[in-house]
Amino acid sequence: MVTSKKPASGKQLKILFVASEVEGLVKTGGLADVAKSLPSALKEMGHDVRIVMPLYQKVAGADQAEPLLDTELYVTSQPMPVSYQVKQLQSDNVTVFAVDAPQYFERPELYAENNQAYSDNGERFAFFSAASLDLCEKIGFQPDIVHCNDWHTGLVPFLLRTRYVNDAFFAQTKSVITIHNAVFKGVFNYDQYSLVPELIQRRYINAEIDPSHVSMLKAGVAYADKVNAVSPNYASELLTHLGSHGMEADFQARASDLYGIVNGCDYRDWNPETDPFIKQSFKANKVSLVRGKKACKRDLQQQVGLPVEDVPLYGMVCRLSEQKGIHYLIPVLKDFLVNDVQVVIVGTGDPTLAAALREISDAHKEKFAFVEAYSNPLAHCVEAGADFFMMPSEFEPCGLNQMYSLAYGTLPIVRGVGGLKDTVIDYDHTPQVATGFIYDAPTPEALLIKLQRSLLLYCQRPQEFKRLQQNAMACKFEWKESAEQYVSMYMGLELGRLVLAPSSEYLV
Numbered sequence: 001m002v003t004s005k006k007p008a009s010g011k012q013l014k015i016l017f018v019a020s021e022v023e024g025l026v027k028t029g030g031l032a033d034v035a036k037s038l039p040s041a042l043k044e045m046g047h048d049v050r051i052v053m054p055l056y057q058k059v060a061g062a063d064q065a066e067p068l069l070d071t072e073l074y075v076t077s078q079p080m081p082v083s084y085q086v087k088q089l090q091s092d093n094v095t096v097f098a099v100d101a102p103q104y105f106e107r108p109e110l111y112a113e114n115n116q117a118y119s120d121n122g123e124r125f126a127f128f129s130a131a132s133l134d135l136c137e138k139i140g141f142q143p144d145i146v147h148c149n150d151w152h153t154g155l156v157p158f159l160l161r162t163r164y165v166n167d168a169f170f171a172q173t174k175s176v177i178t179i180h181n182a183v184f185k186g187v188f189n190y191d192q193y194s195l196v197p198e199l200i201q202r203r204y205i206n207a208e209i210d211p212s213h214v215s216m217l218k219a220g221v222a223y224a225d226k227v228n229a230v231s232p233n234y235a236s237e238l239l240t241h242l243g244s245h246g247m248e249a250d251f252q253a254r255a256s257d258l259y260g261i262v263n264g265c266d267y268r269d270w271n272p273e274t275d276p277f278i279k280q281s282f283k284a285n286k287v288s289l290v291r292g293k294k295a296c297k298r299d300l301q302q303q304v305g306l307p308v309e310d311v312p313l314y315g316m317v318c319r320l321s322e323q324k325g326i327h328y329l330i331p332v333l334k335d336f337l338v339n340d341v342q343v344v345i346v347g348t349g350d351p352t353l354a355a356a357l358r359e360i361s362d363a364h365k366e367k368f369a370f371v372e373a374y375s376n377p378l379a380h381c382v383e384a385g386a387d388f389f390m391m392p393s394e395f396e397p398c399g400l401n402q403m404y405s406l407a408y409g410t411l412p413i414v415r416g417v418g419g420l421k422d423t424v425i426d427y428d429h430t431p432q433v434a435t436g437f438i439y440d441a442p443t444p445e446a447l448l449i450k451l452q453r454s455l456l457l458y459c460q461r462p463q464e465f466k467r468l469q470q471n472a473m474a475c476k477f478e479w480k481e482s483a484e485q486y487v488s489m490y491m492g493l494e495l496g497r498l499v500l501a502p503s504s505e506y507l508v
């Protein structure tokens, strides 16, 4: 554990990293991976980092978490304060402040049950955002940077510009919001914002989407000192009508403060040489690669109930949602299964998409396994045992699985959107340095053509296929490099933050 290293840049920053989930403690998706690895990399660089997250029932180690603070959130206009505790957890080398408010977080899930979002999510995450700042002075952590993530934390920059604008404790504090997925905007009726009366008293048009609803993400984008997307390509897409999920005006208004920083891959967790979940570890050299992948493929086939055969295997691990492009795969999956191939999909989510996949797997048991589960060990086995990994995403802010795939010599087949375009090199475009396959058209047919193309390479040019695997395994997306870019962005905030005066353009 590194605690007292001095940052190379000289100045040690105090960073409060605010996130709704953290891998290792609780995870539903890629945000959690970033919330574990980025703070850890910043800490390794010598910065003083703390994570704040909600203490959900599901958080690993929640029962043993050490109480640090027993307090109340006072809100003018509210007759009763909200009691909460802060408990201490650990994520890697970083201290976590877990906000324990049973009325909001003691529930079986994080955001939704049976595909139904909790009806008070607006109030829950408005509380979390307010508590994240409220606890700082009480605990004595005075951040230089408050780093927010996605809609759940979007009110934090807003509160710094309103509730805390004249608070000496936060006089030097700047805020950043990272956009992991702008399709989720956190839109709620004003009724849900009773803990943020600042929003209600004065209608902030930059946060509103209509006269009765506020978007927490919109608030974060408008009021953070800097905004960044999780890849350069997604940052440029956010400025367009097609790629901004309806928020192009919001992102265009912040264009001069908008950055794109690609996520890293945590090679401590995703490394075929050390992965404890896979049958046989392997390296990039040919002998090790061929033997290791063969053993891992056999193991994967056995785990998911496919015949143990030496055929090309295509994998996919994801939330079942339109974002991930399952609806492009479903119409052509049967056509693809006519070939001598196998396909494994591991995922949970949209019941309609799950039913469609179940139906295909029932009809093609010998070739297609659909595992409707959320399983980290199985995700590792798919990465290790498959030959190709499919990501036909509708949009993809960064994507992590393509990076995991590259690390395991599993060639990604991706649509050229968002971070997928920034991290995969297409075989048909630049064969010499290629690491996978990219196609553009958002259609099942375009996906099928690329799947057939990859199959031809595998069957007809096995040496070329191995060369691509080795290219892929040589790719490195180190978190250290991404963290350095984040620090440059933070450092660019040295010159005082914008003060939100009542006469400012942000007000009606």
Ligand SMILES: Nc1ncnc2c1ncn2[C@@H]1O[C@H](COP(=O)(O)OP(=O)(O)O[C@H]2O[C@H](CO)[C@@H](O)[C@H](O)[C@H]2O)[C@@H](O)[C@H]1O
Binding pocket: 028, 029, 030, 031, 033, 034, 180, 181, 230, 263, 317, 318, 319, 346, 347, 348, 373, 374, 375, 376, 379, 396, 397, 398, 399, 400, 401
């Ligand atoms: N059924 C299952 N079983 C086991 N593991 C599963 C699983 N389903 C998903 N996962 C895991 O969850 C993570 C998903 O990460 P992604 O980056 O692909 O997507 P997500 O859309 O959640 O994240 C958003 O935020 C991240 C982080 O910035 C961006 O990369 C991304 O583009 C954006 O949409 C991976 O670690 C994956 O292995």
